[in-house]
Amino acid sequence: MTTQRRQRAREAWDEIAAGYDEVVTPTHAHVSKAALDAAGIRPGMRFLDVAAGTGALSLPAARLGAEVVATDISPAMVEHLAARVKEEGLSNVEARAMDGHALELADDAFDVSGSQYGIMLFPDLPRALGEMVRVTKPCGRVFVVVYGNPEEVEFLGFFTRAMRAVIPDFEGLPLDPTPLPFQVADPAKLRQRLEEAGLEDVRVETVAEELEFGSGRQLWEWLMNSNPIPGLLVADTTEEQRAAAREAMDELLRERAEDAEVAVLTNPVHIGIGTK
Numbered sequence: 001m002t003t004q005r006r007q008r009a010r011e012a013w014d015e016i017a018a019g020y021d022e023v024v025t026p027t028h029a030h031v032s033k034a035a036l037d038a039a040g041i042r043p044g045m046r047f048l049d050v051a052a053g054t055g056a057l058s059l060p061a062a063r064l065g066a067e068v069v070a071t072d073i074s075p076a077m078v079e080h081l082a083a084r085v086k087e088e089g090l091s092n093v094e095a096r097a098m099d100g101h102a103l104e105l106a107d108d109a110f111d112v113s114g115s116q117y118g119i120m121l122f123p124d125l126p127r128a129l130g131e132m133v134r135v136t137k138p139c140g141r142v143f144v145v146v147y148g149n150p151e152e153v154e155f156l157g158f159f160t161r162a163m164r165a166v167i168p169d170f171e172g173l174p175l176d177p178t179p180l181p182f183q184v185a186d187p188a189k190l191r192q193r194l195e196e197a198g199l200e201d202v203r204v205e206t207v208a209e210e211l212e213f214g215s216g217r218q219l220w221e222w223l224m225n226s227n228p229i230p231g232l233l234v235a236d237t238t239e240e241q242r243a244a245a246r247e248a249m250d251e252l253l254r255e256r257a258e259d260a261e262v263a264v265l266t267n268p269v270h271i272g273i274g275t276k
């Protein structure tokens, strides 16, 4: 990654780190548990988290007794993660800012390396995966957690429908060519990438991520803090249009919730795992 691109990525994620910590990280607990179970995390294992955000994977791994190194390009994400570690009184997490394309870590150092909703976003995913494999011990495991088919990712569909209720020709996230966050949304492609990185016994498990939202505002906040992309897609809209889109989201969520207090949106998530 060029210095300029790295700088832009850092700044964009720094900007949403506080919101990400508050509203997004807590919603990843279920998927994190599924991934850590699949990887067989046990006390004393050395675990590397790449693109760790504010600790959705690192914190539960540490609670399971792993020795965790949490890395992320955004110093603000790393600061929030470190604050959570301190708050919980955990002594087994080291949080470091670094680019996942060039890990400043020794070869063969970790029992398990994982990246959740992380390297799927990277401009050079094969290189980042290669780095994860490099720093993992022989016979250790490498896993990645990624979103599946964007057409089935409901938070995206709700976002686009709400925006179109206000701006009928709102394009939404262009899907052709495939945007980076969905570069391995096809499980066959994910498997291929893991095998090309030199992993063996590769398997891909698909789980349903369920996200609960009680209002259009809550879904809007989640979207705007989940990734810098939604903010860019609405950058040219007025505050009135955004408020109207939140109202349209309210309506869509009410329809989905029926008589329940919250609406549940479901998204396909692939957990790809292999052995070095």
Ligand SMILES: C[S@@+](CC[C@H](N)C(=O)[O-])C[C@H]1O[C@@H](n2cnc3c(N)ncnc32)[C@H](O)[C@@H]1O
Pocket: 009, 013, 014, 024, 025, 028, 050, 051, 052, 053, 054, 055, 056, 057, 071, 072, 073, 074, 077, 098, 099, 100, 101, 115, 116, 117, 118, 121, 122, 226, 227
């Ligand atoms: C969607 S968040 C995922 C965070 C966390 N793994 C989780 O499950 O909540 C993506 C993370 O990737 C980080 N990131 C983006 N580009 C990166 C890069 N080149 N190297 C390391 N981290 C990167 C961002 O700062 C952000 O924290």
